[in-house]
Amino acid sequence: MFKKMSITSFLLLCFSMILAAGCFAFVVLEKEEALKEVFFPGAVIEVETKELSGETLANIKEKLGGSLEIQQEGSESAPVEAATKIDFYFAKKDGKRLGVAIIDQQPGRWGPVTFIMSMDLKGTVKAVRVMGYEEIRGRPIAQRSYMNQYRGKNVNSTLTVGKDIIGISGATISSRAATFSVKKGLVIYNEVYLKK
16 A cells, blocks of 8 residues: 555656646747737837848957857756847838837746847837746746836946846846847847948
8 A cells, every 4th residue: 555655656746847847938928929019009010130240240249248148157048049140020100110129039047038129220128028938936037027127228238237237036047148138139239230
């Protein structure tokens, strides 16, 4: 009897661990929902894809500390693809561009975190949202109260956790990933569109 209960308990424990491991992957917003969240109602979305290369790519990497993704000690996330092909989502009204958004993925503490950031055409952040993540303690970064602190930032902002960005206690890696993603989007937009 005791042996049977032990085996049952063990199987239940294993099943619970498998379920728990799968529960940490969250999709917060699909792409269409995310674009509606960060833009005005009724925006017509136009996608423009740019390939980062040559001097433009070198300038972007230099301004981001040498890489298109953040590498943090303590992160157990699988690496993310350092994509050089970037989709810019322009919001249009009456045929006129009024804003732009970029989707980016960075390694968090336990897995990749996907962000969307919208800006006005001058490169000032309007909204940042988390689209999906594989985190445990990093969940608070998906809250608007956290993401709203990026509003009004631009390429000249410090964008450093502990300086102009308040990090989340127990989720420092996620906080830095979010901040790096915002900085990356601003730098890329500035290099590709505003410096021309």
